[in-house]
Amino acid sequence: MGSKLLRGTFILTLGTLISKVLGILYVIPFYAIIGGDKPALLYNFGYVPYQLFLSVATAGIPLAVAKYIAKYNAMEEYAIGRRLFRTGVYLMIASGILCFIAMYALAPILASMQQLEGGYSLEDGIQVIRAVSFALLIIPVMSLLRGFFQGYNSMGPPAVSQVIEQVVRIIFLLGSTFVVMYVLGGNVVTAVSLATFSAFVGALASLLLLLWYYFKRKPGLDRMLTQTRGELHVSIGTLYKQIILSAIPFIIVGSANSLYQLVDQFTLGRVLSYIGVAAEKVNSYVAIINFDVQKLILIPGTLAIAFSMALVPLVTASYVRGEREQVKRQLNDVFQILLFLTIPACFGIALLARPLFTVFFAASETGVDLLQFYAPIAILFSLFSVAAAVLQGIDEQRFTVLGLLLGLLAKTVLQMPLIILWEAKGAILATGIGYAVSCIFMLYIIKKYVHFSFSLIFRRTVLFFFLTAAMAAAVLLAYFGLATFISPDHKLSALLLVIICGVIGAGVYGYLSLKLHLSDKLFGPRGKAFRQRLGIR
Numbered sequence: 001m002g003s004k005l006l007r008g009t010f011i012l013t014l015g016t017l018i019s020k021v022l023g024i025l026y027v028i029p030f031y032a033i034i035g036g037d038k039p040a041l042l043y044n045f046g047y048v049p050y051q052l053f054l055s056v057a058t059a060g061i062p063l064a065v066a067k068y069i070a071k072y073n074a075m076e077e078y079a080i081g082r083r084l085f086r087t088g089v090y091l092m093i094a095s096g097i098l099c100f101i102a103m104y105a106l107a108p109i110l111a112s113m114q115q116l117e118g119g120y121s122l123e124d125g126i127q128v129i130r131a132v133s134f135a136l137l138i139i140p141v142m143s144l145l146r147g148f149f150q151g152y153n154s155m156g157p158p159a160v161s162q163v164i165e166q167v168v169r170i171i172f173l174l175g176s177t178f179v180v181m182y183v184l185g186g187n188v189v190t191a192v193s194l195a196t197f198s199a200f201v202g203a204l205a206s207l208l209l210l211l212w213y214y215f216k217r218k219p220g221l222d223r224m225l226t227q228t229r230g231e232l233h234v235s236i237g238t239l240y241k242q243i244i245l246s247a248i249p250f251i252i253v254g255s256a257n258s259l260y261q262l263v264d265q266f267t268l269g270r271v272l273s274y275i276g277v278a279a280e281k282v283n284s285y286v287a288i289i290n291f292d293v294q295k296l297i298l299i300p301g302t303l304a305i306a307f308s309m310a311l312v313p314l315v316t317a318s319y320v321r322g323e324r325e326q327v328k329r330q331l332n333d334v335f336q337i338l339l340f341l342t343i344p345a346c347f348g349i350a351l352l353a354r355p356l357f358t359v360f361f362a363a364s365e366t367g368v369d370l371l372q373f374y375a376p377i378a379i380l381f382s383l384f385s386v387a388a389a390v391l392q393g394i395d396e397q398r399f400t401v402l403g404l405l406l407g408l409l410a411k412t413v414l415q416m417p418l419i420i421l422w423e424a425k426g427a428i429l430a431t432g433i434g435y436a437v438s439c440i441f442m443l444y445i446i447k448k449y450v451h452f453s454f455s456l457i458f459r460r461t462v463l464f465f466f467l468t469a470a471m472a473a474a475v476l477l478a479y480f481g482l483a484t485f486i487s488p489d490h491k492l493s494a495l496l497l498v499i500i501c502g503v504i505g506a507g508v509y510g511y512l513s514l515k516l517h518l519s520d521k522l523f524g525p526r527g528k529a530f531r532q533r534l535g536i537r
Helices: 003-025 027-034 037-058 061-074 078-105 107-113 122-137 139-151 156-183 188-225 236-254 256-274 279-297 301-320 324-351 353-360 365-393 398-422 424-450 455-482 491-515 518-533
Strands: none
Touching (some): 003 027, 003 156, 003 279, 027 156, 027 188, 037 122, 037 256, 061 236, 061 301, 078 107, 078 188, 078 236, 107 122, 139 156, 139 188, 156 188, 256 424, 279 324, 279 353, 301 324, 324 353, 324 365, 324 455, 324 518, 353 365, 365 424
């Protein structure tokens, strides 16, 4: 695997993983402060429309800028990339202001379009939506700065900024909600509104850090400008035409999960009520699927996000230079490593669903059942993200749009009949089928346009499933043995179960992988050296 891709992916994975884990861990004290899962419904009520407005505000431009900076840098036309970045800053400021105004003004309509459960009023929903809308003023420019660094294959600043953003957000979120609920004696709506406003505070901290990195590295970036070839002259209009055409698919793909959630937000509760499911059970299903389970199943997707961010600039650079074999090697490596890591991770979540759900939320048979059913579908989330990134890198982004639309169409058509048949699991199954449709379509397009063979990846995937089966056997033996003495329904004992069984599962999967020399094949000389240091032949 290319050292730049491996290093960049590792740095971004670490940053994104820390950010995601923090984004899950804070739920434990947050639930305790605001009083359970019903207030969490109100919290999520504001975040679903916010994610869509955020996708429009950033308009896919940060990743598109990263792609084109990498493209022009590969051509040694550094001045074009810098000009693109400067004008992009103004565009992102304007976009953020306009989207903030639109979301703030449209809050009553957005609130009325959703089904707000838990006894909250329309005014409560409006307040929460408006509180989170302020983040739109900051995040577009912050995201553009991340894209700028990614275009230069500098993954450290984006990774560190993700962690800082999450840490500051969580500190403000927990601190403000605690003060409102226990010091000032305020109400849940005010506390949740401040919790959503924390997105603005975290983004501001991240932006300040990225600006510090930018000015610190500016002398070196300016030296690159003196080495620009200056043979290519591209007008601002042409640049933005390229950016916008590339950005539209980034918008759509970036909002894929929010669009699927939106379908559930609009239909799940209504269809369940229509078929006679009790109101309390409906609230539980909606909260678990749209809030609790989402946070856990997106942990394996962290790797896919990091791969996507590191992959687009590198594949673009190789593709522009005409290095088709290099592109094929990059794709071969990235798909194999992605599946090598996400398959056992997703099934591991399913196997340890009971103690995991207890650790992060509270013991719940319904939650465990839905998490076990949902976890394997996260493999498709990851595959979708990376396939979309590949199509962006080879300038076939139009097919990412078509792929997502086909998947959403499948989800929408199947949603109601599957919910009628299997209640909440029907909505999960519809999501899985939708992502499967998108993945199959996009992988076919990659095969066609890159002339890429998936035969080796398919064979390795079968092997990964066999290794995962061996891991599952070891985890289940350990789990049922320990569950006799350690309860999975209390937080501390459940955490102990997760740690012990997780270590056993990772150990079995890792040992078998090393024994079969998969580390050598996937990670090259570094993998081989690691295996030899462990004394495994």
